[in-house]
Amino acid sequence: MGATLVLGQQGRLVIPADVRAELGLAAGDRLHLQLSGRRLVIESQKDAASELRGLAAGVPKSRSLVDELLAERRQAAASE
Template sequence: MSRNRQYRSEPDQPISGVSEAPTAPFHLQLQIGADGRVLIPSELRRQMRLEAGGVVNAELVDGELRLLSPAVALERLERLFAPLRDGPSLVDELIADRRAEAARE
């Protein structure tokens, strides 16, 4: 099976305020084997934080196949919720409220 790769770089575009995991986007043409398999090149697997035997989440959106590794999905969630970590701790507030209520009784 021959590999026809065409690398073309485009500017990063954030999705819902969260930047993509790869620092330099790749645009490749990958050949689909007779059995429907597509080989993900090692550089993409590295940037997606995929290891041999790992799993990948697939989503089909308007005819576009999106592959997302669990590690990158977790990084996106951490960045999305990071502003909440910098604010007051809701757990600490709840504990303080309960202690104040117990002291009043």
């Protein structure tokens, strides 16, 4: 499915009704916008969160990415 959108004067886009229906979108739904090169990717927040959970699925529960990031930051600060 494809659609042509027109950017309004205030930077607003209107998603056509048939596209909203196909995606199950309703007024008030929150969408996540991401730049991918020169492309705009718009997805529901639920889909974006599911994608992130999938990316993190391979990280063992015993590993703390927060602790690793803090250790890296402390090491960088100490070497300045």
